[in-house]
Amino acid sequence: xxxxxxxxxxxxxIPGRGEFVRLYFEATGTPYVDTxxxxxxxxxxxxxxxxFPGADKNPLPFAPPCLKHGDVVISQxxxxxLYLATRIxxxxxxxxxxxxxxxxxxxxAKASAASVDDxxxxxxxxxxxxxxxxxxxxxxxHHPVSVGSYYEDQKDEAKRRxxxxxxxxxxxxxxxxxDNLQRSKSDYLLESGPTYADLCLFQVxxxxxxxxxxxMAKLEPEYPKLMKLYTSVKEAPRxxxxxxxxxxxxxxxxxxxxxxxxxxxx
Amino acid sequence: xxxxxxxxxxxxxIPGRGEFVRLYFEATGTPYVDTxxxxxxxxxxxxxxxxFPGADKNPLPFAPPCLKHGDVVISQxxxxxLYLATRIxxxxxxxxxxxxxxxxxxxxAKASAASVDDxxxxxxxxxxxxxxxxxxxxxxxHHPVSVGSYYEDQKDEAKRRxxxxxxxxxxxxxxxxxDNLQRSKSDYLLESGPTYADLCLFQVxxxxxxxxxxxMAKLEPEYPKLMKLYTSVKEAPRxxxxxxxxxxxxxxxxxxxxxxxxxxxx
Numbered sequence: 001x002x003x004x005x006x007x008x009x010x011x012x013x014i015p016g017r018g019e020f021v022r023l024y025f026e027a028t029g030t031p032y033v034d035t036x037x038x039x040x041x042x043x044x045x046x047x048x049x050x051x052f053p054g055a056d057k058n059p060l061p062f063a064p065p066c067l068k069h070g071d072v073v074i075s076q077x078x079x080x081x082l083y084l085a086t087r088i089x090x091x092x093x094x095x096x097x098x099x100x101x102x103x104x105x106x107x108x109a110k111a112s113a114a115s116v117d118d119x120x121x122x123x124x125x126x127x128x129x130x131x132x133x134x135x136x137x138x139x140x141x142h143h144p145v146s147v148g149s150y151y152e153d154q155k156d157e158a159k160r161r162x163x164x165x166x167x168x169x170x171x172x173x174x175x176x177x178x179d180n181l182q183r184s185k186s187d188y189l190l191e192s193g194p195t196y197a198d199l200c201l202f203q204v205x206x207x208x209x210x211x212x213x214x215x216m217a218k219l220e221p222e223y224p225k226l227m228k229l230y231t232s233v234k235e236a237p238r239x240x241x242x243x244x245x246x247x248x249x250x251x252x253x254x255x256x257x258x259x260x261x262x263x264x265x266x
Numbered sequence: 267x268x269x270x271x272x273x274x275x276x277x278x279x280i281p282g283r284g285e286f287v288r289l290y291f292e293a294t295g296t297p298y299v300d301t302x303x304x305x306x307x308x309x310x311x312x313x314x315x316x317x318f319p320g321a322d323k324n325p326l327p328f329a330p331p332c333l334k335h336g337d338v339v340i341s342q343x344x345x346x347x348l349y350l351a352t353r354i355x356x357x358x359x360x361x362x363x364x365x366x367x368x369x370x371x372x373x374x375a376k377a378s379a380a381s382v383d384d385x386x387x388x389x390x391x392x393x394x395x396x397x398x399x400x401x402x403x404x405x406x407x408h409h410p411v412s413v414g415s416y417y418e419d420q421k422d423e424a425k426r427r428x429x430x431x432x433x434x435x436x437x438x439x440x441x442x443x444x445d446n447l448q449r450s451k452s453d454y455l456l457e458s459g460p461t462y463a464d465l466c467l468f469q470v471x472x473x474x475x476x477x478x479x480x481x482m483a484k485l486e487p488e489y490p491k492l493m494k495l496y497t498s499v500k501e502a503p504r505x506x507x508x509x510x511x512x513x514x515x516x517x518x519x520x521x522x523x524x525x526x527x528x529x530x531x532x
Contacts, residue, residue, distance in 0.1 A: 059389050059446050062396045072385045076395040086382040116352040119338045123325050129342040130328045144410050146430035157423045164412035180325050
């Protein structure tokens, strides 16, 4: 099973929740197949209809992203990240690699996959869960009433929710991350070095900069550790090469959307 | 460390998100301390201020519930459940025990704590995550715009969100659980028998019956496996004894609230 390839099943065309998984593969140099990007959007359907390979041995996913690894199919973003962390022994590598792809990985302390005996495994998981909560709240600014209806049909409610998000929720979450970064003895959320939680935090900040540029320009100077982390991840050779590649989907109609009327510099 | 007691830190006075953890302790017969119930609500504060014992070795929690286990402090409900599952080897026991408390546990197949080598560990986690998403959506019916403002200040938006929740979201989630129960070869979400995911599902259905009695009365007959699971958990001797005890907090102003105007039988 360790030799089975990792297949990410997620909508093509938006970074979305699949992005947290992509970034982890990229930062650890783990080969993966992004099925909808190679086979088309229809590759997602069998996973929602129960007709995917292995459907007799795995629960039906509620929504993408899904991960297929040999006979195992699992869903829910933080669950996929944790599953991978318990199997991928390569560290989140923010030093080596690069756009040319030819540079060998720098010498690293011997890494091992996450173990449930190590509290850091659950600390990374709890931080990722909180970061994904912020991701969901960012989504709900443009869909505060009904995920199944158009933004245009809930614009008034969206304006109210976005104002609350900008003035109360963003500072509350950012203070939480900044506090934890201040307490950590490394430049990352956990003292032991970069984990997938840092990659998740990068992605959410990146999405927020796209969706709320005015508000973020005002907030960023107040959270120096958070923004330093954001920049380190963005400039890490492997991540930079990924972000410049065609594998990185552009923001459009997913979780992070730019609606001028939902932004504000307070 | 295995001998260290489990301490749940959560607000007193509502079932809330702490309830998912309490039910797991109760159903496995695991001793635990419910700190805010024994020491008062002020016991929660140090965990949000960074002044809790072990604050130098653990990240700051974003919000309760927290779990303290020896030197380890972790937060986020699904993370706590998974941590416990990897340590508690007793099965979720829906057969033995009882109100009298004196009945010895029935003979069980030898159980062991959840392992990351077993796909069922990640299947339980993914199901719990989806159930907790439903829990959050139930919360947002009365707080669609701002979690920091009163319900009374967002009643119009709440009516719209609750209508969408009743007509679209509830059936979508319930169909998902019913489909998975239909596919399972046991009466539980996973073929291998009851897990904490089943307890979570019980709790959300119970809360929904409190918050949306009319809508639930109409929906229940359409999801016979789901309602059978709900009843089995509710009538399980250990759970029944717990629900009748003073340890079970009553619904009031938490996630599940009864506002007549948010219910409807469509």
